[in-house]
Amino acid sequence: MEDNPVNRAVAVRLLERRGQIVTIAHNGREAVDLIKTRPFDVALMDLQMPEMDGLEATAAVRASEEGTGRRLPIVAMTAHAMKGDRERCLRAGMDAYVSKPVQAGDLFEAIDTATGATSGGAEEPQAPGPTTSRGRGVVDRAALLSRLEGDASLLAEIVELFLQTAPRLMRDLKLALTSKDAGKLERAAHTLKGAVANFGARPAFEAAFKMEQHGQRGDLASARKAWASVEKEMARLKKELERLVEEHAA
Incomplete structure (x- = not known):
């Protein structure tokens, strides 16, 4: 669930290289509708999406799961990476958190955490590359x-x-x-x-x-x-x- 085509292409290709089948939603409302009608192993939920943001979409998904015994693992994706964001996402019903731009290792660690494949790390993610990069050129x-x-x-x-x-x-x-x-x-x-x-x-x-x-x-x-x-x-x-x-x- 990512509306930026470049971010989406990176995430999709990394997932497909790991043998995953990926379904794309272009906004939060579409994501909720897909989740309600089809089974998925995990959802990657961008916090800032049109129609309905990631927190609202997660709340809608969790409400639809009440009384069903189901709980879809949801990974938050955000470009903010501000202190406290991880806790805010977890309180909203998300299961793990990854910062954008997506790093392959961070993405799969977050998916493992959300799905219970590993215990995962509890540390607050750092800000994305461009704000911490030591490179002084146009592109790192x-x-x-x-x-x-x-x-x-x-x-x-x-x-x-x-x-x-x-x-x-x-x-x-x-x-x-x-x-x-x-x-x-x-x-x-x-x-x-x-x-x-x-x-x-x-x-x-x-x-x-x-x-x-x-x-x-x-x-x-x-x-x-x-x-x-x-x-x-x-x-x-x-x-x-x-x-x-x-x-x-x-």
């Missing part, structure tokens, strides 16, 4: 390839997806600015931030994060000034990703 190549388990075809796939969706994400951001809609600005910047986080793209991530903060505060004047930085970093990221794919295709 080592972290990116490690996260994809060295899969060059998956790298090419998610870069293509990103390059296809990035213009729309930028249009959404620009439209929110021109329409002076702080709420839409915050959501558009959050989506863009999540997309670039997949590549360990710290400069682009930080530019989108600042725009998201301006939207949260309703500071449209600062957001308009920050637009140039977002444009610049997105252009740099596009060139670097195209170069990276060419190198690994050779």
